[in-house]
Amino acid sequence: SQQGEEDPQALSIQEGENATMNCSYKTSINNLQWYRQNSGRGLVHLILIRSNEREKHSGRLRVTLDTSKKSSSLLITASRAADTASYFCATDPTGANSKLTFGKGITLSVRP
Amino acid sequence: GAVVSQHPSRVICKSGTSVKIECRSLDFQATTMFWYRQFPKQSLMLMATSNEGSKATYEQGVEKDKFLINHASLTLSTLTVTSAHPEDSSFYICSASGTAYSGNTIYFGEGSWLTVV
Numbered sequence: 602s603q604q605g606e607e608d609p610q611a612l613s614i615q616e617g618e619n620a621t622m623n624c625s626y627k628t629s630i631n632n633l634q635w636y637r638q639n640s641g642r643g644l645v646h647l648i649l650i651r652s653n654e655r656e657k658h659s660g661r662l663r664v665t666l667d668t669s670k671k672s673s674s675l676l677i678t679a680s681r682a683a684d685t686a687s688y689f690c691a692t693d694p695t696g697a698n699s700k701l702t703f704g705k706g707i708t709l710s711v712r713p
Numbered sequence: 714g715a716v717v718s719q720h721p722s723r724v725i726c727k728s729g730t731s732v733k734i735e736c737r738s739l740d741f742q743a744t745t746m747f748w749y750r751q752f753p754k755q756s757l758m759l760m761a762t763s764n765e766g767s768k769a770t771y772e773q774g775v776e777k778d779k780f781l782i783n784h785a786s787l788t789l790s791t792l793t794v795t796s797a798h799p800e801d802s803s804f805y806i807c808s809a810s811g812t813a814y815s816g817n818t819i820y821f822g823e824g825s826w827l828t829v830v
Binding site: 642700701704708 | 747756757806824
């Protein structure tokens with residue numbers, strides 16, 4: 602069964618705007634990760650946030666984690682057409698390089 | 714550059730034949746590799762966890778006799794789809810983690826498109 606549930610499932614924005622994607626999960630986690638997937642390609646790791654962290658930044662990416670609500674958000678600021686891709690959250694229950702459980706993904710389209 | 718390489722990236726095979734997909738870690742020794750399956754516009758579903766030198770651990774509902782996994786070395790895991798059927802057509806992705814890397818980053822291959830005709 603899916604651990605992560607992202608919303609919205611699809612998001613279309615104009616270049617330059619910010620994109621916010623949310624992920625909810627059901628069980629306890631050691632960390633939560635966000636990945637990007639271009640159409641028909643493999644996954645690229647974007648950012649990892651541990652269960653004892655609340656916010657993390659990496660370039661134009663900002664991730665938040667609320668363990669009380671079992672939810673996370675990924676914010677991409679000043680979006681670019683090249684950000685068009687599918688984004689997945691994935692939960693790691695133990696943190697020991699254990700298997701990840703992926704959400705259904707969000708398709709982001711950034712219009713130039 | 715890529716740290717996990719998958720081959721082939723695309724393969725077409727006839728029903729009833731077997732096809733092998735390779736997953737190699739390029740810059741590190743992968744003690745554990747994971748195999749996922751992804752249908753179009755859907756999420757990744759973990760099929761099995763492959764540990765070097767031991768039998769793979771399959772997820773519930775995945776036929777281990779149909780999806781043979783071998784992890785014979787610290788840099789190579791293979792997935793063999795045996796007696797392939799059209800419903801096996803899918804995108805297969807591997808990922809790898811190893812002791813050379815600290816933290817919990819897992820590296821993914823570029824995936825392999827399998828079409829069974």
